[in-house]
Amino acid sequence: MSLQVAHLTKYYGQQKAVNDISFEINKGEIVGFLGPNGAGKSTTMKIATGYLPPNSGTVFVDGLDVLHHSLKVRKVTGYLPEHNPLYLDMYVHEYLHFVGKVYGISSSRLKSRSSEIIELCGLTREQNKKIEALSKGYRQRVGIAQALIHDPAVLILDEPTSGLDPNQILEIRKLIKDISANKTVIFSTHILQEVQALCDRVIVINMGEIVADDTVDHLMRSQTKSLAIIVEFSGDVNEDVLNQIPGMKKLERITSSSFRLEGHQGIDLRAEVFRCAADHSLSLRGLRQEESSLEEIFRELTVNQTQA
Amino acid sequence: MIQVFKKELNSFLNSLIAYVVIGVFLTSIGLMMWVFNDTSVLEYGFADMDTLFSLGPYVFIFLVPAITMKSFAEEKKMGTMELLLTKPLSDWSIVLGKFLATFALVLFALIPSLIYYYSIYKLGSPAGNIDSAGVAGSYVGLMFLSLVFCAIGLFSSSLTTNQIVSFIMAAFLSFIFYTGFDSLSVLAGNAALLIKQLGILYHYESLSRGVIDSRSVIYFVSVAGLILFGTKTVISSRQW
Numbered sequence: 450m451s452l453q454v455a456h457l458t459k460y461y462g463q464q465k466a467v468n469d470i471s472f473e474i475n476k477g478e479i480v481g482f483l484g485p486n487g488a489g490k491s492t493t494m495k496i497a498t499g500y501l502p503p504n505s506g507t508v509f510v511d512g513l514d515v516l517h518h519s520l521k522v523r524k525v526t527g528y529l530p531e532h533n534p535l536y537l538d539m540y541v542h543e544y545l546h547f548v549g550k551v552y553g554i555s556s557s558r559l560k561s562r563s564s565e566i567i568e569l570c571g572l573t574r575e576q577n578k579k580i581e582a583l584s585k586g587y588r589q590r591v592g593i594a595q596a597l598i599h600d601p602a603v604l605i606l607d608e609p610t611s612g613l614d615p616n617q618i619l620e621i622r623k624l625i626k627d628i629s630a631n632k633t634v635i636f637s638t639h640i641l642q643e644v645q646a647l648c649d650r651v652i653v654i655n656m657g658e659i660v661a662d663d664t665v666d667h668l669m670r671s672q673t674k675s676l677a678i679i680v681e682f683s684g685d686v687n688e689d690v691l692n693q694i695p696g697m698k699k700l701e702r703i704t705s706s707s708f709r710l711e712g713h714q715g716i717d718l719r720a721e722v723f724r725c726a727a728d729h730s731l732s733l734r735g736l737r738q739e740e741s742s743l744e745e746i747f748r749e750l751t752v753n754q755t756q757a
Numbered sequence: 758m759i760q761v762f763k764k765e766l767n768s769f770l771n772s773l774i775a776y777v778v779i780g781v782f783l784t785s786i787g788l789m790m791w792v793f794n795d796t797s798v799l800e801y802g803f804a805d806m807d808t809l810f811s812l813g814p815y816v817f818i819f820l821v822p823a824i825t826m827k828s829f830a831e832e833k834k835m836g837t838m839e840l841l842l843t844k845p846l847s848d849w850s851i852v853l854g855k856f857l858a859t860f861a862l863v864l865f866a867l868i869p870s871l872i873y874y875y876s877i878y879k880l881g882s883p884a885g886n887i888d889s890a891g892v893a894g895s896y897v898g899l900m901f902l903s904l905v906f907c908a909i910g911l912f913s914s915s916l917t918t919n920q921i922v923s924f925i926m927a928a929f930l931s932f933i934f935y936t937g938f939d940s941l942s943v944l945a946g947n948a949a950l951l952i953k954q955l956g957i958l959y960h961y962e963s964l965s966r967g968v969i970d971s972r973s974v975i976y977f978v979s980v981a982g983l984i985l986f987g988t989k990t991v992i993s994s995r996q997w
Contacts, residue, residue, distance in 0.1 A: 498843040502996045523845040530843070534836030536764075538772060550760045551844045
């Protein structure tokens with residue numbers, strides 16, 4: 450099933466939260482929804498789940514309009530809201546049973562389904578606890594478990610890894626990856642490595658507008674402007690020596706013995722640096738190309754927009 | 758609807774709420790009926806249950822809002838409302854599920870008071886000398902009255918995220934509906950009867966005479982229905 454967002458606009462009072470955005474996610478795709486705080490990620494997701502109405506435009510889930518076929522759409526959608534609200538006074542299996550029943554799963558099927566989900570989400574040890582007794586990471590799993598219990602075709606996850614420790618983040622990511630086959634998944638995050646690790650495609654949104662919608666690889670390649678390298682020497686080095694390297698645009702001292710060098714477009718400085726080191730008999734300890742990280746691209750995309 | 762009903766009822770029964778409500782209701786009514794001299798049936802000397810039926814509504818004015826105050830207010834505050842509203846549940850099924858669960862809890866509190874009826878029935882001289890029809894009518898009245906109180910409580914809870922505000926609003930509105938119109942009618946001159954008929958007390962007293970008047974039944978059901986419709990409208994108002 451596909452998720453299609455068409456010309457969506459949403460105001461909160463006078464403030465424009467989402468401004469005429471359109472995108473489409475096909476079946477089997479995992480798409481990262483990226484943007485700074487307040488960019489309109491959650492708003493878009495809330496509209497896609499039918500919780501909030503748009504001012505104009507609409508969202509189609511498998512061709513069904515969320516406004517007019519809200520109940521049908523809700524049946525095939527799994528949603529993890531931001532901050533992961535849960536009924537704290539319920540037991541884990543009790544809660545999953547309730548959610549399963551709400552989705553109309555028969556009691557006999559629900560039994561096997563909920564133990565399947567409990568195992569998939571790594572909740573086996575915690576299943577007889579009250580939700581309030583669980584740590585944040587496990588609560589997050591319960592939130593994901595309830596979004597998955599009815600085997601939804603479309604999965605909408607709003608910041609599934611926020612506030613978790615690095616191990617938990619890895620586990621949740623793996624979980625999302627595991628379950629995502631044959632599903633349409635969109636998740637929002639502001640952790641960029643996550644997008645790199647999980648997604649086929651990334652949609653960057655800023656100030657309610659889409660500023661990029663591309664595959665991760667392509668986005669990184671197209672946005673990379675200049676190549677920079679990091680050089681580390683074993684002792685102190687005079688900057689003047691390095692300034693003589695041909696083709697260099699910018700030199701930055703990181704510590705007394707390491708530098709960041711930026712070359713002109715299309716020039717690989719590594720060979721030049723090596724020659725320079727040999728000429729001046731400096732001993733090189735490290736020489737690596739700085740990867741233009743997604744962080745930078747993200748900054749580039751979102752900060753520029755703000756200024757414009 | 759049945760799922761929401763079950764979940765709500767379970768949450769009452771799994772927490773202290775249900776037991777405190779039932780306990781407080783029965784203790785207070787029991788003390789007033791059997792122990793305190795001013796209102797005790799034993800001192801009064803007549804085999805009737807007026808104490809329960811005249812004081813019960815006042816106890817409900819405080820107890821029912823205490824049950825309902827969290828029903829929407831807490832869900833909104835915790836964010837679970839968003840969870841519920843993005844599940845395949847219609848707004849009506851959420852409102853009615855919660856309403857019926859609250860009403861069921863009130864009925865649980867009322868049922869043990871049938872023992873009082875049995876005791877008075879036996880204590881009468883001769884035994885059985887009690888206006889059973891009146892008692893039955895009063896029970897029906899009390900049930901209808903709590904129907905309206907439950908609706909008021911849910912409505913107040915849907916308006917706010919603060920449980921205390923919800924409680925006070927519900928208690929106040931219940932009080933207005935119960936005796937407010939009656940007191941107001943004194944000032945109204947010609948329209949006195951009409952205003953009196955807007956309040957619960959008029960219809961409650963009419964039922965407690967043992968006659969189940971269809972007008973009173975229609976009054977209770979339509980008032981509760983109207984307030985529930987208001988609640989549903991508040992819940993749906995996110996879509997405006």
